[in-house]
Every structure is written in C-alpha cells, then in structure tokens.
Amino acid sequence: MTSPTPTAVEVAVIGAGPAGLTAALVLGRQKRTVVLIDSGQPRNSPATEMHMYLGLDGRPPGELRSVGMDEVAGHPNVEIVHSTVTGLEVTDADTPIRLSTSDGGSFLAERLLVTAGVRDDVSGIPGVAERFGQGVFHCPFCHGHEVDGRRLAVLTDDPENPAQPGLQAVYLATHFSRDVTLLTNGHPVPEEIHETLARNGIVLDHRPVTEVTGTDGALTVCAGGEDLTFGAVFHTPREQSRHSVLGLEIDTEGAHILVDWQQRTSDPRVFAAGDCARRRDDPVPLAFVARAVAAGQAAALWIDQDLFRVRAGLG
Template sequence: MNERTNVFDVIIVGGGPAGLGAALTLGRQRRKVLLVDSGTYRNEPAQEMHMFLSRDGFPPAELRRLGREELTHYPTVEIREDLVVTATGAAGDFTVDLASGPSEHARRLLLASGQADVLPEVDGVAERFGKGVYHCPFCHGFETAGKPLAVLGGDFSHAMLALYVADRFSDDVVLCAGGPLEVSDELRAALKEKGIDVREEPVTRIGGEQESLTVHFGSGAPLERGAIYHRPVSRQRSDLAAGLGCELLPDGCVRVNAMQQTTVAGVYAAGDTARLPDLVGPTPFVITAAADGAKAAIWLEQDLFRSSVNVPIPG
C-alpha cells in the first residue's frame, strides 16, 4: 500500500481542452486531481475556434477561462500554473517534479500537454500564423471561401491540401512550393486539371495584413492572396511520454487504445498528444480534445475504482 500522505488520484499535465475536460469529469466523481498548466497552447495564435457545438467562433482563450471557472465548483480539483519537468514511477505511485521545486505524487497520470507547431523559416509566417496564415481548412475554410488562396509547401501533403481547398472553398488557388515540387506525375496532373497554378520559386517573405497578404518570391512577381494555408510539422510539446517509456507512433504521437490508455500501465493520454494507431494522424480540434479528455477521465475513474475493490473482474 502507498504510505504517502499527500497523493493525488490523478495528475493531469496540460490545461487545454483535453486536460480541462478530464479534470471536470474527475472532479464530478470527487477524485483528488492536480492539473498542471504550463500556460502554452497550440491554438494560442488563433482568434476563433470552430466546430465546437454552442461555441462556434468562440475565442479559445475564453473557453479556457470558462473551463477553469467551472472547475472552481469542485473542491477536489486543484489547478497549478507550473511546468512538469519529469515524471517517474509506476501505476499507483507516480512522482511528478515541477519547475517550481516541489514534487507531487499520484496514483495515475494523464498526459494532455499537446503538440507544438514548427513553422517554416520564412519571414512573416510566424507573425501571421492564425491571423491570415492558417493550418486547417476545417477550422478556417468557411471564412476564407471565395477568396484567392495560396498553399505554402511543396510536398505531397501540401499538394493535396491545395486540391482540397480548391475543391471546397475557392476557384483561385496557387500552390507556392518554395522549390521543386516533389510529387508524382499523377498528382501534378490533378493539380493542373483543377486549375491550380504551381510556383516553384523560393518563397522569401509573407507580407500584408489579414485578408490582404502578399507572397514574395526569390524571383518573379509577388502574389496577392486573401489567405494562405500551411500545414506545419508538429512535435510533442513535452517529452514526458518518452521518459515514462510510452510507445510513440512514427509521427511522434503517443500510442493509445480506445480507452486513452498508453502502453504504460497507469498512464493515459488525450488530445493531439495521442492517437489510435489505426488513424493516419491526430485530430487537432478543440472539440475532439475535450471529448478525449472526458473519455480518458471516465476510464481513469473505472480503473481507480476497480483497483480499490478486492473483487475479480470478469474478463
């Protein structure tokens, strides 16, 4: 039996929609929960979120504020603004070291720290990311419909992204490859058939303001666009999962099962930190992250309850 006197049932790493959703569900079951929030979020540049029922167009920061406010109704839930540096241990006895100094202990862990986008080294992209330069046509396509659009990138995924936005949102799409377009002849033909121009000159700078952007090239005339799409490379914001020994999928996501369990007993993961192995990638939407957090919390609660009951569970 664990003899520590101050042990949380669950420590949640990450204060985005996945972490907040999990804390809410566990708080309602009167579980002792510590949510550690580093204050950095993948969608921080975004002014609006979409596809969240009853909150379409809502500011993500306001959703986080309201989520925190709701958690104040549950006295067993504590929110701490800090950074988790390391996590060690095993199911029933995890130790979490915080940047502020103290260590905390928990019976279970939920990793919901999310991913971070790695933007291309093109002048002007970072300043306009989420404000004219967008990563996702599901999140921003409706608002950019009918505008002249550009897609920044020269690989398969960006060529397919150009085809998608041309199919759904605009008949004026230019693929700015930034160099030689590295796709098959069949994909080149599909781009041509869809009327998508391809520019392979190096992209040197993105200028202008939201809804009136200019793509500057190493040679040739600049390109005026109403919005630009780019799908950045992403990485785990935290290396806690790897440090705990959780299996990572080839794209760096934490492998989970249908109950949001990782391959390490007692460690769960939710949001775009993790995905099922059958999916081609994580779903980086606010509503799915919140759902993942609630789902993880439901199975965490059952895990904790069953571990405390000395009754065999039928297989």
C-alpha cells in the first residue's frame, strides 16, 4: 500500500519494461532510492516468443520480465509499485518532481526516468488486433525467421505512410519467401516503388480487406469477398505515445521523447529510454528489447553520475 504522504526518492522510473527494469537494477545496485511504477502492459506481451535477445532467444517475453522483477526486488532501496502514473508535475529546478498514481500513491523525486514504451495503434480490421503478435506480425527482424518459407501477406492500413508496406513486402521477398502478396486495402501504392515491387515478384491485391481469421501458420484474409490463405500477415501499426510529460521536446511524429547521448531530455532533470525515447541523431526510431536494455542502462548511469556530481559538490 502506498501512503498519502508523498514518499521522497532520488529517482522515479515510469514503466518496468526492459528499459525501466534495467535502469532500476543499475540504480538499485548504486544504492539510490528508487520508485519503479508500472501499469503491467509491456509492448511485446501479445507475442508468445521474444527474439534477438541473447540468452533468451525464442523464450516468452514474460520470462525476461519476471526474472528482471525478481532481481530488482532484491534491492530494498527500490520500491516496485504496480499502478499507473496519472499525475506528473515537473516545475522549476528547486522543486522536486511530483508523481501521483491511480491507487492514490504520491512521490517526490529528484530525477525522473520515463521508460513508458509506446502503444501500437493496431488496425481496426476485424481479427487483426486479436492476432497481433501471433500470426499478424509487425517486424521482420522480430518474427521473419520464424515464418521462413511461408506464403506471406503485407497488410496496408495507414494511408499516411504509403511506401512502407510495399518496401516491407520487398524485404520479406528478398529474405524469407518468394510468395508475398501486398494487400493494399484500396490505398494507393506510390508510383516510385511499382517497378521494385514487380521486379521482386510481389503480388498486388487492391481489394478491401474485411476480416482476418485463423491461427498463426494458417490465416485466412477476406479480400473483396474472397478468402485468401497465408502463413503469416505483416502489419506495422503506427506508434502512439503512452505517457507524455508536458513541455518535453518530442519528435515530429509526436510519439517519441527526444534525448541526447546521455538519454537526457530537453529538461535536465528528466531522462527517457526505450521505445518512448529517440536519440536526436537517430533518423528513425529503432524499437528492440536489447536496445531498450542498453538505453535503460545508459540512462541510469548518467542519472547516477548527475546525482553524484550534485552530492559531491562538483557542480
């Protein structure tokens, strides 16, 4: 239970995915007082397997989370709160950062680390959201190897990014399958990629997609009233911000908090890491578990150094 009197900590961390858990572990080991607040919705939870993470490749994503939670819980100076941050006040440098949670908790922190991830705005076509992460995949790096040799489809449902599905179809055709269909769902395909699609044998189907049924390995997509079968469907949802901090600089898509090489945001007391953050020099945001772990570690290190300099009077 959290008390109504604010608990003062050195660092508050919002989100216990791979980034937040790693940061809490680093800070816990350096004997910082930390509150790690988590609402229990890690991004890859719909997937049955996690890939490209050394030592746990192919294991359920929950395994990393549960081991991480246990390791962090071993540090009595880190409090894990299972709740949602609903209120946040970051004012002037002399006033502690104030957080409040949906269960009535309240915290004062000297530094804030946002590791709240992003939310996937999955297509509303019936059957897609239920299969997201299990038959309907967002990323050929995370899931391409597992669908090697299958008949694949790429589903377009974001008119604002028209070239991406076509290029993803070509990518899949060059790596994993010679049988790839681009389901444009009636959205136009940019002229400049027509020849590339044709050269790589991509089948174009412009009919409206009304439903996806079946299971991973045997999916049925209804396009223009006809049932088409595929081994897997790729669909890249737009990323939405999960937790915003008023006044911080964000990228042009509005989903990512901009950070420097120390994972520091435009407010010197606020850091961000993992999927919710984007380095200013990154041309595109890259969202993978290993990168979230690395960024969470870097953020914790620089937060600790920051506090060390203040405590030691180094300016």
